[in-house]
Amino acid sequence: MSNSPSDPLRPSDHADGGRDVVQPRLGVVGWLRWGWRQLTSMRTALVLLLLLAIAAIPGSIVPQRSADPNGVLDFKSKNPDLFGVYEKLQLFDVYSSVWFSAIYILLFISLIGCVLPRAKHHWKALRSRPPRTPVRLSRLDDHAESVIAVPEGTDAADAASHAVDLAQAQLRKAGYRVERYDQPAAGKRPAVASVSAERGYARETGNLVFHAALVGVLLSVGIGGGLTYTGQAVVKEGGSFVNSQMNYASINPGRFVDLDALPPYAVTLDSFAVTYTPSGSRGGTLAGDFAAHVTTREPGQDGRDQTIRVNHPIDMDGDRIYLMGNGYAPTITVRNSAGVAVFRDDVPFVSPDANMTSQGIIKVADGITDAGRDEQLGLVGFFYPTAGTLDTGAKTSMYPGLVNPVLTLWVFSGDLRIDGGIPQNVYALDTSEMTQLAGGTSSTAALELRPGETVDLPNGLGTVTFEDNQANGGVESVKRYVSLSIHRDVGAPFVLVFAILALAGLLAALFVPRRRLWVKATPAADGATITLEYAGLARGEDPAIAVAVADLKRGHEASLEAEAPREASVR
Amino acid sequence: MPEAGFTLDNLSVLLVWTAIAIYALAFIAYAVDLARRSDLAAKAKDAAPVRELVGAGASGSSGSSITRIRAEEEAALAAVEARPSERPRYLWARIGTSLTVLAFVFHVAADITRGIAAHRVPWSNMYEFALTGTMLIIAVYLVVLLKFDLRFLGTFITGLVAVLLGSTAIWFYTEVVPLQDSLKSVWLVIHVFVASLATALLAIAFALSVTQLLQARRERFALAADETAAAGERAPVSSGPRFLRTLPSADALESLAYRFAIVGFIFWTFTLIAGAVWANDAWGRYWGFDTKEVWTFVIWVLYAGYIHARATRGWRGTRSAWLSIVGFGAVMFNFTIVNMFFKGMHVYSGLS
Numbered sequence A: 001m002s003n004s005p006s007d008p009l010r011p012s013d014h015a016d017g018g019r020d021v022v023q024p025r026l027g028v029v030g031w032l033r034w035g036w037r038q039l040t041s042m043r044t045a046l047v048l049l050l051l052l053a054i055a056a057i058p059g060s061i062v063p064q065r066s067a068d069p070n071g072v073l074d075f076k077s078k079n080p081d082l083f084g085v086y087e088k089l090q091l092f093d094v095y096s097s098v099w100f101s102a103i104y105i106l107l108f109i110s111l112i113g114c115v116l117p118r119a120k121h122h123w124k125a126l127r128s129r130p131p132r133t134p135v136r137l138s139r140l141d142d143h144a145e146s147v148i149a150v151p152e153g154t155d156a157a158d159a160a161s162h163a164v165d166l167a168q169a170q171l172r173k174a175g176y177r178v179e180r181y182d183q184p185a186a187g188k189r190p191a192v193a194s195v196s197a198e199r200g201y202a203r204e205t206g207n208l209v210f211h212a213a214l215v216g217v218l219l220s221v222g223i224g225g226g227l228t229y230t231g232q233a234v235v236k237e238g239g240s241f242v243n244s245q246m247n248y249a250s251i252n253p254g255r256f257v258d259l260d261a262l263p264p265y266a267v268t269l270d271s272f273a274v275t276y277t278p279s280g281s282r283g284g285t286l287a288g289d290f291a292a293h294v295t296t297r298e299p300g301q302d303g304r305d306q307t308i309r310v311n312h313p314i315d316m317d318g319d320r321i322y323l324m325g326n327g328y329a330p331t332i333t334v335r336n337s338a339g340v341a342v343f344r345d346d347v348p349f350v351s352p353d354a355n356m357t358s359q360g361i362i363k364v365a366d367g368i369t370d371a372g373r374d375e376q377l378g379l380v381g382f383f384y385p386t387a388g389t390l391d392t393g394a395k396t397s398m399y400p401g402l403v404n405p406v407l408t409l410w411v412f413s414g415d416l417r418i419d420g421g422i423p424q425n426v427y428a429l430d431t432s433e434m435t436q437l438a439g440g441t442s443s444t445a446a447l448e449l450r451p452g453e454t455v456d457l458p459n460g461l462g463t464v465t466f467e468d469n470q471a472n473g474g475v476e477s478v479k480r481y482v483s484l485s486i487h488r489d490v491g492a493p494f495v496l497v498f499a500i501l502a503l504a505g506l507l508a509a510l511f512v513p514r515r516r517l518w519v520k521a522t523p524a525a526d527g528a529t530i531t532l533e534y535a536g537l538a539r540g541e542d543p544a545i546a547v548a549v550a551d552l553k554r555g556h557e558a559s560l561e562a563e564a565p566r567e568a569s570v571r
Numbered sequence B: 001m002p003e004a005g006f007t008l009d010n011l012s013v014l015l016v017w018t019a020i021a022i023y024a025l026a027f028i029a030y031a032v033d034l035a036r037r038s039d040l041a042a043k044a045k046d047a048a049p050v051r052e053l054v055g056a057g058a059s060g061s062s063g064s065s066i067t068r069i070r071a072e073e074e075a076a077l078a079a080v081e082a083r084p085s086e087r088p089r090y091l092w093a094r095i096g097t098s099l100t101v102l103a104f105v106f107h108v109a110a111d112i113t114r115g116i117a118a119h120r121v122p123w124s125n126m127y128e129f130a131l132t133g134t135m136l137i138i139a140v141y142l143v144v145l146l147k148f149d150l151r152f153l154g155t156f157i158t159g160l161v162a163v164l165l166g167s168t169a170i171w172f173y174t175e176v177v178p179l180q181d182s183l184k185s186v187w188l189v190i191h192v193f194v195a196s197l198a199t200a201l202l203a204i205a206f207a208l209s210v211t212q213l214l215q216a217r218r219e220r221f222a223l224a225a226d227e228t229a230a231a232g233e234r235a236p237v238s239s240g241p242r243f244l245r246t247l248p249s250a251d252a253l254e255s256l257a258y259r260f261a262i263v264g265f266i267f268w269t270f271t272l273i274a275g276a277v278w279a280n281d282a283w284g285r286y287w288g289f290d291t292k293e294v295w296t297f298v299i300w301v302l303y304a305g306y307i308h309a310r311a312t313r314g315w316r317g318t319r320s321a322w323l324s325i326v327g328f329g330a331v332m333f334n335f336t337i338v339n340m341f342f343k344g345m346h347v348y349s350g351l352s
């Protein structure tokens, strides 16, 4: 097949492509050109696509740092030997690894190298005319013929031209771009009238839009990632989160994010609601309908009441705030032996299980003295919203709601090791330089409290109170907290737009038939009859090409007959 | 298995098992059809003279195997594309289709009662995904039958659905539980629905690709036979199951497979986008290379590869058919193995 201007330019090994494989000229330029041609060939694109598919798989088997950091730690402790090898192979960061990146970068270079020349070519094709009518239409697969009689007293060449006029009008009406290629009589050859028609440029346009949109997606992800940040924050009932770096429990900024210039807003948690439903026969309980009722404030504006639910983040100044988790935050007061409150806070307890058996840490750094010596105090708390006892005698929670709330505390004294500049984790207690005074292996039982109760600390160190939140005007006896995830993703809307563009392009590229049709009228030498030829050529996948040629013929014959009902005799 | 006492959900389970039993019968009927249809076709051919074809086959003589095969294939293609009323009357295929329709009715009833019992759309856990997904596979198959006579895929489709539905009912049955918060989203409805449609279309494409490979093999054998015959030796004339005689050419099967694959691919692309939109609402990121996301992506890339292969010289035909097969293998893997064994890494809910 020739590469006439309106052919889509395809890589040289495209199934429809020309078979001319140009030998490279020796020399650097020749080899470069040859290499480029290889890189932008269909075969390379195909191989790279398959490689990409295969390369993505390990990331679904080996835990990934980005999606499952705990899984990675777990893997490390279980397979210490393999860990090093995997680490070298970047198997814990597959999607940012050198080898994965290499594949998709090559793929996209190939894609750009493929699309640019095609786009240029298509731009020209869009403004050029349908190609010349082939000399021998009968060679085409989809071809039909009929012979009509020339009406009495009419010039055969005029009749032929007129018949093609009709076909031309018909094709134009059907959305084809048409061009006449009549040839005057020359020597013994009679005048031949023909029309060439083409449709389906949208197919190639769609293909180009699709591939270009993929580049758009990649760029949006890449550039957007640099401007994106994700952070976590914990907010207790009655408490507020003010959007600045220091109030985040953790934050992951992209490369170009200025953390000192975060949009100033505040979110106050008024209350947190959840419903519990028994699920199935195994006595489990499913928590649902989580709703964090918050008041949000932006500078210079009145506070607004909003609700954050799962699947329904709120929007604050371009940030999206998601509800990610929740738990209890018992209010605990510690007083020293002199009765001075040295600690008072709502302590967020974390819970790994559905019935909210939770654990929290309290660190009292100052104000406690033991026999005249300054001591630091560490408490490990276990909270059971609905306390019950297992067969083993251990406590557990039987239900996530506050039916029988009990708090037990282990008490440690000594050095919390928080002064040595080691970053302190509020959810962990370093007991290496502490002695356990109550609970666990110590001789004293763990302290046990219900809301509103106060008990003595061992050794006369002071007292601990589990405040009853209801007494302080709260809805429930124990406060709750939510963990929020705060995201700014500048790239996401662009990704979505490009994805939709890609989908639209794909629809056009896959379903718009691109084809050429021709109608040619050749008068017989004696001028009494005209041979009409109809032919079609599919450009790419076109299951309906045969039907299209048949329809063309039928429609054309109908209009011929309508014009001259008696004279036209269709054979 | 559900508790004692008759509930709407028990009824649903009963309907599921009824549907499975009837699908199994449909499978048998379709299998009998495949076993018998070549004889029927041969008889029909004796009655009506075969159209002579010119230029087909390497040896070109009208007595050669390949010429005969090409003629059969032409007729078969016409039959596949014929209107329902003009199709060959394969008795057992008709029984198979009738049974499939009957089973489908039970299947739909099972799905609807499950939905009513649960007060929500019936696709929010593995059991329900499978229930609805397999229902859509049959729905797509039955709709496709109106346009193409693909009853020769009946054994595959009913067999696949009977096995998937049966194993789901045995291993994945879960009692009605309220939806997890993160699943309460219109995107769930759209995402799962479209993914199931895509799966159905890709299943049909897969089956056609397999048939294409068988047919291509048969054509190759015929060509080889003609060559050895020309050299004066005797050689086996045909190969593969005999029902291939009633099927279109490998080329025709390939373009049919391609047509299903591209529609499936479009739906899959949509699934991918809808999943990302949903993830963005539920988890605060549209893409995180989570296990399920990875596999959805792998499948998408494989089918992009398949489409490319169809357009690459040297890859059209048998090689690209293998990609369609591998692609559907990945779809099934994603649906079964990934859901069952990779679950630890995949969190369906945003809240724990």
Ligand code: HEM
Binding pocket: A010, A011, A014, A039, A040, A041, A042, A045, A049, A107, A108, A110, A111, A112, A114, A115, A206, A207, A208, A210, A211, A214, A505, A506, A509, A510, A540, A541, B304, B307, B308, B311
């Ligand atoms: C990210 C990588 C790529 C993906 C996901 C991809 C995907 C697709 C898809 C889905 C199609 C079918 C829809 C259509 O015709 O537009 C397609 C077609 C096509 N692609 Fe790509 N492609 C990629 C890269 C490339 C590259 C690098 C090239 C050039 C070598 C290329 C050349 C083509 C051509 C020529 C077609 C038309 C095929 C036909 O005639 O049917 N693609 N691609």
